[in-house]
Amino acid sequence: MKKTQPQIARCLCGGVKIKILGKLRNVINCHCKQCMKTHGNFAAYTNCLEENIVFMNKSTLRWYSSSNLAKRGFCNKCGASIFYKIKKGNSISISAGLFDNPTKLKTDTNIFTKGKLDYYKLDPNLRNFSRSEK
Numbered sequence: 001m002k003k004t005q006p007q008i009a010r011c012l013c014g015g016v017k018i019k020i021l022g023k024l025r026n027v028i029n030c031h032c033k034q035c036m037k038t039h040g041n042f043a044a045y046t047n048c049l050e051e052n053i054v055f056m057n058k059s060t061l062r063w064y065s066s067s068n069l070a071k072r073g074f075c076n077k078c079g080a081s082i083f084y085k086i087k088k089g090n091s092i093s094i095s096a097g098l099f100d101n102p103t104k105l106k107t108d109t110n111i112f113t114k115g116k117l118d119y120y121k122l123d124p125n126l127r128n129f130s131r132s133e134k
């Protein structure tokens, strides 16, 4: 059996570089207004337990409290949107675009499609939720 290599994600400048131990969730595209504004488009997030993240570098990581419930991690050098974190939760969402091929990730869901802007179409083959999954 081949041992699974830990997956590595990094921002453009490398000021934030992480290794993920264990499995990553399928990718969810979030179309809410906050993701649109902070990512410049809808956000594609995978997710894992926060304890499974090992920081190889976090010198440029900063946090923005985007609501009472959640905060967003970004790089203050290259501007990358990196994390979405429910403050009281034990998991953390990671921008899927920070990985390299083969990502072994698969997009399966759109959420908050109510907030979607009109310049793009949703993939009808994905699960679509007008708000959150619940």
Ligand SMILES: [Zn+2]
Pocket (backbone or CB within 6 Å): 011, 012, 013, 014, 015, 016, 060, 075, 076, 077, 078, 079, 080
């Ligand atoms: Zn950076």
